[in-house]
Amino acid sequence: METKKFTTSPSDLQAAAQLIQQGQVVAFPTETVYGLGANALDETAVQKVFTAKGRPADNPLIITVDQIDQVADLALISPTARQLMNQFWPGSLTIILPIQTGKVSPLVTGGLDTAAFRLPDNQAARELIRLAGTPIVGPSANTSGKPSPTTAAHVWHDMEGKIAGIVDDGPTTVGVESTVIDLSVSQPTILRTGAVTQEELSQALNQSVIDATSTRALADNQTPKAPGMKYRHYAPDKPVVMFDPLDIAELKLALKPADVVLALEDDLNILALPGQQTWSLGLSMMNASEQLFAGLRYFDDRANVQTIYVERMPEIGLGRAFNNRLSKAAGNQLFIPKEG
Template identity: 65%
Template sequence: METKTLNNSTKAIEVAAKLLQSGEVVAFPTETVYGLGADATNDEAVKKVFVAKGRPSDNPLIMTVGAIEQLQPYVELTAQAKELMTVFWPGSLTIILPIKTGMVSMLVTGGLETAAVRMPANQVTRQMIRLAGVPIVGPSANTSGKPSPTTAAHVKHDMAGKIAAIVDDGPTQVGVESTVVDLTAKRPTILRTGAVSQGDLEQVLKTEVIDATSQKALPADQVPKAPGMKYRHYAPDKEVVMFDPLDWQDLQRVLTTSDAVMAEDALLMGIDARKQASWSLGTGLEQASENLFAGLRYFDDQSVIKRIYVESMPDMGIGKAYNNRLGKASGGRLFQGLDSE
């Protein structure tokens, strides 16, 4: 299969919408990462997404819409959901809701009676979905388990020849996937961290929101409610090691030419880029989150690099999502500093 790259013109968006209507898979941009879209009401189309990603069938897919009205036939829009949608949609928040009986494919929900739903901020994608006339599934457009794609080039690297088209609207802005909040639990519960924080949710809902992201991985026989809860995610093939900026001086003393460093500009000023492979995470939490996956993907393709050291961030705001993804990518490996070894 030849994978077409489409631009963000009106004509290209129409082409993408028609491909979705015909049961094809189309990669699309969001403000977080690029997604892999197919008609959520078409089981054969949804199966193509699982095949393209190599994704386990019990890992549920997010149902993505271009307008809230597209959700009404499929899920129960609770009062809490409407409050969150009013404030955070379109945007980086995925909400888990009860499905209406028989209205959502079990392929999409992983066999559960709940569905994860989202309306992205990207105008090109919302227009594409509205033209297609159906909600689409929207997992990240990468090989399952690998770092998520933040550019169309990343998508092409993983998906060329596997999907019909890629809609290119430039690099994403947030860089880490949306926050996932479960509104079917006894209390609102965060299952995946993202740009919308626990405090943001509590301010709108006027109630306690539980953060369950620190819980251990689900057992093998349990179906996850949201992506990222059970299977290996965000990990390149190369070894990834987190480091605290307080250990930067110690780390510099052990680096070799087969190591790469991903850090903020303030730290990288202290190394010779001609001798040490490095990737700028920019300045501050937002830029670090935007640049994380791109750097991991870049060094994963460099044969001379054997290990990637990545700076951890303050565990606040979107930094919590950044550290969550980095923790999964590294398998929890942490550089301890020379005094600790």
């Protein structure tokens, strides 16, 4: 299959939208990561997304919309959901809602009676959906289990020849997937951390919001309500090891020539090892979230790399989402300094 490259010009977005109308798959930009777009109401098109990603069939897909009315056509919107939509949409928040009977394919929901919805904070994405005239599924545009794509080049690496097109809007600005909140249960529950924090959601709703992201993995016969809950995610082929910035002096002594380090700029300056390959995560937590997947992808493609060491962030705000993705990429492996 030929994969066409599109810009965000009106004519290119129209051409990309026509491909979606024809039942094809087109990668599109959001503020978080690039997604794989296909008509959410066309089972044949949705199946092409699963095939392109190599995604397990029981892993539900997020439905991406350009207006709240598209959600109302498919799901039951509670006052709580409406409140969050009004405050955080467009933005990096995905909301799980009960679906209206028969309105959403089990292929999209994983056979559940709920579905996840998002309205992204990216003008090109919303215009693409508007022109296509349909809500679209929008899982990350990467091979299932691998680091998510934050540039069109990342999508091309994984999806060239597998999908019909890629809309290029440059690097994403958030860099980690959206927060997922489940509103189909009695108490609002976060199933995936992201840029919208637990504190922000609790304040918006004036009630406690549960963070269930640290609970144990699902059993083989259980269907996850949100991506990232059950299957291996965000992981390159090369081994990844997390390290605490307080251990950077010990890490410096332990590094081998083929090891690489992803860290904040100030900590890379402390390492200061001539010839050691490094990737700057910038000067702030926001910079780090933008750069994490790009750095993992870059070194995963380098034959001379042995182990990828990545600095953990403070466990506050966006740092929770960063550390969540990092711990999954690393399989929870943490650098432990040798005693003495």
